[in-house]
Amino acid sequence: MADENVVLEPKVDTLSLGGSLQGTFEAMADRLSQLQVFSLKPTPNYLAVLRVESRDIQKRPFLFFLMTFEKDKITIEYSMGQDSSAKLRKLYVLRNLLSVLSLTLDIYQPNPPELFQTLSSSIDDALGSLSQNYSVLVNNYDSIFNEYRELKRMSTQLVSSNKSMTVRASQLTTENEELRARLKSLEAYSDESLMSMIEEWIQAHDNTIDIDDFAKTYKIVAPRVEQMLNKMVSLGYIEFRG
Numbered sequence: 001m002a003d004e005n006v007v008l009e010p011k012v013d014t015l016s017l018g019g020s021l022q023g024t025f026e027a028m029a030d031r032l033s034q035l036q037v038f039s040l041k042p043t044p045n046y047l048a049v050l051r052v053e054s055r056d057i058q059k060r061p062f063l064f065f066l067m068t069f070e071k072d073k074i075t076i077e078y079s080m081g082q083d084s085s086a087k088l089r090k091l092y093v094l095r096n097l098l099s100v101l102s103l104t105l106d107i108y109q110p111n112p113p114e115l116f117q118t119l120s121s122s123i124d125d126a127l128g129s130l131s132q133n134y135s136v137l138v139n140n141y142d143s144i145f146n147e148y149r150e151l152k153r154m155s156t157q158l159v160s161s162n163k164s165m166t167v168r169a170s171q172l173t174t175e176n177e178e179l180r181a182r183l184k185s186l187e188a189y190s191d192e193s194l195m196s197m198i199e200e201w202i203q204a205h206d207n208t209i210d211i212d213d214f215a216k217t218y219k220i221v222a223p224r225v226e227q228m229l230n231k232m233v234s235l236g237y238i239e240f241r242g
Contacts, residue, residue, distance in 0.1 A: 010062050010079035013086065015093075017118060018111030021071045028069065028107045032100060046070045049100060065093045067100065069108055087125040094122055189220065194228045195237065202238065 029042035032049065041048040046068055053063040065078035076097065080089040101110055189197070197218065202209050209229070215222040232238045 010081060011086070012077060012079045013090070014075065014077045015090070015118065016076070017074045017114045019069065019072060019074045020109045020111070021069070021107070022109060023107035025069065028104050031104050031107065035099075035103070038100075051096070065096065067097060074110060085126075085129060087122070087129045091122045091126045094119060189218075191228065191231070194220070194224070195232055198225070198228055198232065199237070207241075 025042040025044070025047040028047050029040045032038060032040055037051055039050040039052070041050070049067040049069070051065055052061045054061075056062045061079070063079055063081065065076060068075045068077075074097070076093060078089065078093045080086055101108070198209065198214070201214055211222050211225050211229070214220070215225050229238070233240060
């Protein structure tokens with residue numbers, strides 16, 4: 001079992017480049033103050049640019065890089081995790097150096113040959129550290145990304161279809177409510193009223209009744225008319241004739 005009190009120390013490396021101060025370190029610090037990720041310490045003889053990316057459990061800097069710009073050289077001290085790639089970490093630090101130099105090139109100029117050679121060497125090292133399976137990973141990424149785009153397209157279509165179905169369901173609900181209201185109105189006649197209407201109809205139509213015609217005229221469902229006729233026969237109000 002690992003000792004929980006053991007604090008892992010990061011690996012620390014250093015690189016240096018030639019440089020030339022064209023102005024003052026104060027002016028350089030003023031220019032870099034817009035980059036709030038850095039802590040700046042200007043002095044008459046150097047400018048320290050620090051970025052702390054993470055700290056350990058004791059609040060000490062764990063991942064960090066410190067760029068020290070002197071009048072004739074640049075020194076960079078940087079840390080890396082025990083299981084991280086030293087080559088990729090170095091390239092990351094150099095990228096941040098370029099960001100700083102891009103803002104202060106009129107104040108501080110690096111030695112071009114040294115900078116370019118260092119960058120070229122670091123890029124070659126980083127590319128060489130990639131395994132042959134890298135191309136396979138890239139191809140898999142492209143394949144997965146294409147599948148993602150297709151799934152996203154299908155998702156968009158399903159969302160659109162779902163909206164249409166929601167609208168249609170709302171329409172059907174409205175139509176169903178209308179039909180219920182209509183059915184209720186058709187059944188609104190009381191038995192007494194309906195029997196009276198049937199009697200009047202029979203008298204006006206030579207003692208006959210066409211159930212479908214009657215139902216259509218008064219907007220009543222035919223089974224209810226038949227039900228009333230049977231009731232009227234059972235009560236002796238009317239009688240069927242063959």
